[in-house]
Amino acid sequence: MVDFRITEEQRAHVTWVRDFMDSTVRPMAAELDKVVDPNERFPWQMIEKAHSIGLMRFGLPEAYGGTPVDEVTMCLIMEEFGAGDVGSTGIIAQYWNAISLIDRMGNDFHRDTFIRPYLDDPRSVYALALTEPTAGTDAQLPYDSPEAGPLLEAVPDGDEVVLNGVKTYISYSTGANVFIVFARTDLSVPFTEGLTAFIVPKDTPGFRLAHTFDLMGHRLAPIARLEFDDCRIPKENQLSAWNSGFAELSRFTIGRYWVGARCLGVARAAFDMALEYAKNRVQGGKPIIEHQMVARQIGEMAMTIEAARTTIWKAAWAAQHPDQADPIVLRMARVLGSEAAMKVALDAVRIFGGPGTFTDVGVEKLLRDAATGLHPAPLDVQLMIMGHVLAGTRQGPVAQVNVAS
Ligand SMILES: Cc1cc2nc3c(=O)[nH]c(=O)nc-3n(C[C@H](O)[C@H](O)[C@H](O)COP(=O)(O)OP(=O)(O)OC[C@H]3O[C@@H](n4cnc5c(N)ncnc54)[C@H](O)[C@@H]3O)c2cc1C
Structure with missing residues (x-):
């Protein structure tokens, strides 16, 4: 089986x-x-x-x-x-x-x-914009008050749609030529029932990158704030059905375990570096791996990686078999991958001793990368949703919305 x-x-x-x-x-x-x-x-x-x-x-x-x-x-x-x-x-x-x-x-x-x-354009990059300054977790765990959630508004005007508002923390914006933007098309209902997806090309008048944030880790994936000021797009750029953007995004399952799997890669890279170092660094007259405490640490790091990997593979397998779809395992894959990265990278820095903190050694970069991976779609929120789903206590829509990280 x-x-x-x-x-x-x-x-x-x-x-x-x-x-x-x-x-x-x-x-x-x-x-x-x-x-x-x-x-x-x-x-x-x-x-x-x-x-x-x-x-x-x-x-x-x-x-x-x-x-x-x-x-x-x-x-x-x-x-x-x-x-x-x-x-x-x-x-x-x-x-x-x-x-x-x-x-x-x-x-x-x-x-x-x-x-x-x-x-065939070697500089083509896409960005997906849902989060706003006042709508972070609320876009993941909908707070169903009409004035909550994304508020960037899209209003039809003849053959065009006019966008006004702000999106923030949008990955890859500084290089993107195509932006998929989720906008409110009905402010009188909860945003889950009043959101529509549009496509905004980067040079559209009224659209601009207002600020690029600097990141602790994950630094080659810059995130930015986007401003829309009477930004007019042709009505054909409407991507989802009117007011169905949230439902359609929630049904889109591609890539849901990818972030967990990428974080697992961070953990593996940190583990490989730590193991190599432990086999070569001599203290107390022998390689430090021969000291029981270090060997135990290495064993625990390997176990953490294996536990995360097994769950991530199960989530991937379930994605291949829709009749086995399991939203809990998908969330577990995300959380375990991210936590494995953080735990293993921290242990790797410890095994390296002083040089673990040097910027030219490379292991501190993995710790910074791992910490950044904790944030998009906060892990505590993922765990809380799992608890509610298991208990059957969550009211309203529960969606694992797949924005990049
Ligand atoms: C590296 C990075 C890349 C990103 N890329 C994108 C992107 O490409 N597109 C995009 O649209 N967004 C993107 N985001 C935004 C990301 O989705 C949000 O940061 C995330 O949804 C959390 O929102 P917030 O940062 O405003 O935190 P908040 O929502 O303000 O949460 C703050 C804290 O409160 C807790 N909290 C909040 N609400 C609740 C609740 N109801 N119950 C219990 N606890 C709660 C959270 O767990 C968290 O610890 C990115 C963020 C980062 C860091």
Whole structure:
């Protein structure tokens, strides 16, 4: 009934991605991570290379040149992304995610206008904007008062729709050419019933990047505040059905365990570094791995990774078998992956002793990356939702909304 063997085909995909991580992503990320200005940190070189080797197309629907792979393979690739650099590789995951979203939610006009022209553009990047300054968790765990949730408003005006308001913490905005924006189209009802998705190209008049935030970790995935001031888009840019944006986004399940799997990659990278160091660093006349406390720490790190990986694989397997869909396991995969990254990266810093905190060693970067992974869709909220779902006590919609991180 259960089979954990990795096939030759899966191994080949993983080797291809791992080679790209080793040759291009990790060295580039180590350098760009040190760039002070977040607006100068966008990993263009890596994205262009990913386009040139066919990686950007890999995870797309077949109609756009993607390679059909099962969910567990995708999950293995996400782990490689996390082990390479969790921030910059999120741009690729988001590209796959956003194109699938437009393909599923939209029509032929959207496919011809916002997918096909960008497939061969080596600088095509997508952003997905839901969060607002006053609507963070409220957009994940809907607080069903009409004045709560996203308030950026979209009003029809002849052949156009006019957007006014602010979105914030939107990943990859500094490089994105296409923004999927969730706007209120009815302010008299809870936002879950009054939200519509639109597509806003980056050069649209009235739309601007107002501020780029600097990040502790995950630094190659800059997040920004977006302002819409009488921003007019053609009415054809309406992506979801009117007032159905939240329901359609909630039904879109692609990529739900990806963040957990990418965080798992951070944990694995930290573990590999710590194990190597423990085998070579000599104190007390022997490699520190031969001291029982360090060996125990290494054992516990491996156990933490394995527990998270098993749950993430189960979530991926369930995603492949819709009759086995399990929202609890999907959330567990997200939480366990993120917590494994944080715990293992912290232990790795401890095993390195003093050098663990040096910026040229690389292990402190993994701890910063791991900590940033705790925040999008706060883990405590995920755990709380699980408790309510299990107890049957949650009133109103419960959605795992899939924004990038
Ligand atoms: C790196 C990063 C990338 C992101 N990328 C995107 C993106 O691409 N697109 C996008 O739309 N958004 C994005 N976000 C925003 C992200 O989804 C929000 O940060 C998240 O939803 C939490 O909102 P908040 O930060 O305002 O925290 P708040 O909602 O203010 O929460 C603060 C604290 O209160 C707790 N809390 C809040 N409400 C409740 C409740 N009802 N019950 C119990 N506890 C509660 C939370 O657990 C948290 O600990 C990103 C954020 C980060 C950090």
